[in-house]
Amino acid sequence: MRPALHRSLLTRLLTVYLLFVLVVLLGGVGINTLVEQRLRSDVQAADQALAEEIARETSLQLLGAEQALQSLGRLVVESQSETPAALERLFQAWHDARSDVDHVYWLDPFGAVLVAWPAGHVVAGAEFSPPTVVEQALKSSQPAFEVGIVGLAPSRLATPGVIVAQAVRSQGRLRGLIAASFSLAELSLPLVNVVQAQQRQSKHLMITVIDGDGVVVAASERGRLLETALSELPGVALALQGQSLSRAGPGPDGQDWLFSSVPVPKVGWAVVVERPAKEALAVVDQFHLWLLLVALLFTLGGLFFWLLLHLRVIRPLQTLASQHQALPASADAIPTATLLLARQRDEIGDLARSLIRLERDGLRKLSELHTLLETSNAVVRSLDPRAVIEEIMHEVQRLVDVQAVAVLLPDEQGVLRVLQSSGHSERYNRLLSLSPARVSSAAVLALRSGQPVQKLLDGSQPSFAYDDGFRAVLALPIISHHVGSVVLVVHRRESRLFEEHEVQLLSTFANYATLAWEHAVLYERSDERLREVAQENARLYRRATEEKQRLAAIMESMQDGLLLLGTDHQILYANQAACSIAGLPRTALEGQSIAAFYEALQATGAEAAACAQALNQTEPATFLIENGEGRQARTLQLRLFAVQSETGETIGRGLLVRDVTRERELDEFKTTLLAAVGHEVRTPLAAIKGYASTLLQPDVRWSPEEQQQFLQTILQEADRLTQLVRNLLDLSRQEAGLLQLRCTPVDPRALVLAVGERIKSGRATLTVEIPPGLPPVLVDRGRIEIVLHNLISNALLYGARQVQVKAWRSSDEEEALIFAVLDDGPGIAPEELPHIFERFYRASRGRRQHAGGTGLGLAICKAFVEAHGGRIWAQSSPQGTAMCFSLPCASQSALTTLREVVEEEGGSGDGYRQDQAHSAC
Structure with missing residues (x-):
């Protein structure tokens, strides 16, 4: 064990030291890299700045040559003399003024040399070479440049230089060309000066100017002139394309060199500055040497330090470590x-x-910590507040030597009462009450100060705990800012204070107990709150469901179509009215694009252009679409509106589709009524006013016969106006159900003959064919005469030559007579027959060419016949029309009913209403 520990500690210390050395070395390497990069970038920046300066000077030199050649061309034009002697004098003066010019030539338009200076080295008529510069000069108004050797056949004179050619024109006529050869040595002179200045500072430098073909135009080493160096110099190709860059590459001696290339403005050349990288980075090499010395010093110092550490520290620590491992x-x-x-x-x-x-x-x-961990785990095991209190009291008795534990809870007035206890008497649990003013109580002081408080109990102050035999008390507050604080009180029978480590142990436990108490109470409260929230959510869901069902019922019961669209123009909802208008089931609309609705409208006859315009509409708008043709036509009003959320954000679109055909018809009816009635009113009024004004003329005397004729005309027009007003009133009464009928039994033949006598048939023939023995009809004679009068007048008005009026008993079981007015005039189209009894209806062809009046005649006939309980209809052929209507016969029961109605109305038989007439007729 000892050698292992010894080697382990030594290894760790040595490892730490080696890591330190490694960090120092890595730092040195990093610094070396940064310094090298910095020096390299500085040198390359200086070289690039030098190259840019040389590029500007070269550009200025070429610009000066161009301007000088242009000036020479203007002098030639101004001299107005192209003799060889005059041109030689001019060229000599110009050549003497410029030291950088080798030769000057005057060429004809075909490139043949006419005059050259210095004289004597060219034979007149020699062909100028290279010919490309001559071709470029002839094509451009600016001088043409080319680097090369001037060759003049047959002399074959070869002179390297920058060849510049300029076409000379005067008044739009080409007079010739001026060519000059500029010395490359003069162009290289600034480069040689710069390199020599660098060499005096012991610095090596090479400068090269390259033209667009990669040929050396100028160089610090004149032996490189006119060499092709495009592949030898890195970065030249990009510089010729207009990009400046610096990079490293192999130099003339095979070592690393730094190359900086920049383009020459406006001429497509490039300048390259190159120097040895070793010379530029000499400081880095010195830094490498110092870095090696520092590494060697650290290695030697580390070995010495490790030896001292081993002798003075490692061995004693090894002894302590081995003894510490063996501690019981x-x-x-x-x-x-x-x-x-x-x-x-x-x-x-x-x-x-x-x-x-x-x-x-x-x-x-x-x-202690092991015991505390066990007790804490036991406390937080439950989320029931009372179970947590019981567990706290149980674990406290296990932690320290106490005989009783109680948890006191303050009420709303701050009075501490027993929440739960263990080891106390029933009297203590029931009667203990500690008010906040009782500062002698350890529990009150602990709750007020937030710190544990302990006391020894004696008989000087009354105490339930002392009566129970306890002599020491310790109160620990369980402070919670979220659920309310409680006090943990422990008692022991021995008359001694609790030790410091016991107080600390119980305080630590109280902190854990505080968390358990908070979690349990908060969980109980959150559980109650969750139940309340769940109930509220259920109530809101039921309410939202009811509102949704109510809203759905309202939208389904709408007469207008409603479409709700998403932001992607997809139909989310379509009510039944919208489906009926489109002629599609709801499943075919919902989930589809709004284009499907407009396609359905087009399929039912809607205008394609109007549907396309409505489909492209994105902003809220209202527009109309005509759907169908003829009597089946209808007008749809579409209103597009935005659906917004409570925050005002647009969440969709709504489309309200309303059938406004009836409203349009009512508007047209009002317009037609005003136009027709206005015309019919103006005509009799004009006649009445005209004849009345004529009669009132003081300077003209009319005969009694003429006055009688005028008055008769006024009377007829007044009757006509009265009849128009009566027709309008009768129509309005009939629609309101207030048309008054005075029904009496009338002989049908006498009724027809009376009407026929009042009608002027003119050239037409009016015949009445009514068989004898027909029963009388119970009708309002005046109303039915109007019906017959209108039908016969219409037949005569539309050009009939023969008009017949017939009547016969109906073959049906009901007692009724059928009257028919037949004519041989123009017929009525079959599609027009169902509509001729409508107000203001005019046929689209046929009889329309004879039309006149208000268009109310047949509508009045229909109203009067239906008011009597009959019906009216029409039959037509291309030549001839039959207008038929039926009227009830005057049966015995009808006469009895009539007498009863007359008696109810006071015996006059006048003024009873339409509903009463129906019952009588």
């Missing part, structure tokens, strides 16, 4: 070797004594 469970049997080690007067002896004391205290605390 009881503090009374500490080995003699441990006691002898504890007698030493150094730090080891102090450590040994502390370990012995720690062992004794630890064993005691461990026993």
Whole structure:
């Protein structure tokens, strides 16, 4: 055991030290990396700045060459002389002014040399090479650049340089080209100066200028001119594309070099600055050396420190460790070797004594904590408040030496009373009452101060506990801010105070008991609250269900269609009216897109354009859709509205579909009525006013015959106006059920002949065919005469040449006569027959071309016939129409009923209403 512990402790200490050394080394490596990266980035930034400066100078040089060549071209144009001698003088002056120019040439438009300076090295007419620069200059208004060797056949003169060519034009005419060869040596001179300045500082540097084809244009080493270096210099390709970058790569000597490349503005060239990486990072190499020295120093110092630690500390600690492992469970049997080690007067002896004391205290605390853990687990095992109190009292008696335990609970006035107790008399449990003003009570003081309070009991103050034989009391508050505080009171019969460790043990237990008490009470309260919430939720659910059912019943009973849509335009609900309008079952609508509803409307005849417009509508709006044609047509009013939550957020859409066909018909009826009645009223009024004004003219005298004619016309128009008003009143009374009939027995033949005598048939022939012996009819003669008059007048109005009026007894069992007015005029279309008795109805073809009047004649006929209990109908063919109606015969029972009605009305027989007439007729 001893060697194992010894090696274990040594290994741990050595491991800690090695970890420390490792951290130092890692820190050094990290610092080295940061310094190297920093130095590298600084050097590359400086090189890149130098390259950018050289790029700007190179760009300025090329720009100056371009401007100089353009100026020379303008001088040539301004001189207005292209003789070789004049051009040579001009070129000589320009050449002497610029030291960077090697040669100047004047070319014809085909690239042949006409004039060159310096003179004498070119034969006139020699072909200028390279020809590409000539072609580029001819295509552009700007100078063309190219790096290469000027070759002039047949002399084959080869001169390396930057070749610049400029087309010279005057008044839109090409006069020739000027070409110049700029010296590459002059272009490289700034680079050589920079490199020499660096060399004087013992720094190695190389600078290269590359054109767009990768050819060296300028270099600090002039031997590299016109070499292709695109693959030798890292990053040049990207720099020629306009990107600046720095990177490391192999240099001319095979070592690592740093390359910084930047583009030359506007010309597509690049500048590369390169230097040895070893020279730039020399400081890092020195740091590496220092780092190795520090590592060696740490290693040697660590070995020395470990040796001293082993001799002075490890061996004594090993002895203490071995003795401590052999410590018994009881503090009374500490080995003699441990006691002898504890007698030493150094730090080891102090450590040994502390370990012995720690062992004794630890064993005691461990026993108390074990007991406390068991009691705490027992307390929190239940969630019933009373069961928790009982468990608390039981565990307190197990923890310490006490004979009685009680838990006191303050009431609403703060008076402490026994909640539950163990070991006390019944008198103590029933009569104990401690008011907050009783400061001599340990329980009151503990609850007020929040700290444990203990006292010795004597007979000087009355006490139920003293009467029960207890002589010491300890009160511990169980403070809870959520469920109310209680006081734990323990008694013992011995007259001695509780020891400090007992108070601490019970205080610790009281803290656990507080949690158990809070959990139990809160659980009980939450259980009650949950029951209340459950009941409330059930009530709210029933109420919501009733409201939902009521709302569903209301929406189902609506005459208008209602669709509720989600935010994705899906139909969530459709009532029965909406399903009827669409002609689909509810299962075919709900869960589908709103487009399905509009497709169903289109299938029933709705306009496709209106449905498409309504489908695309997203904002609240109201619009109309016409559905169907002819008499089956109907008008649907669609109102789109937003459905919002209580917070105002839109959670869906609603579509209210209402059939407004009846309202539209009523509006059309009102319009038609006003138009027709207005026209029919204006016509007789105009005639009456005209004839009356004519009669009142003071300067004209009319004969009695003319005056009689005028008055007769006024009377007829007044009768016509009166008849119109009477027709409107009769229609309104008939609809309200207040039409008054004066029924009397009338001979049918006399009735028809009387009407025929008042009608002017004109060219038409009116015949009456009524067999003798027909029974009389019980009718209001004036109303039925109006019916016959309207039917015969209509037949004559629509161009009939022959009109017949017939009557016969009905073949049915009921006693009735059938009257028929037949004509040979234009017929009525079959689809129009069911509607001709409607108010203001006009046929769409056939007789409509002869139409006039208010359109109320047949409607009045129908109203009067039905008021008598009969019916009216029409039959038609292409040439001829029969208008038929039936009237009840004057039977004996009907006459008896009539006499009874007359007697009830006072014997006059006038003024009885429609319902009475039905009973009589």
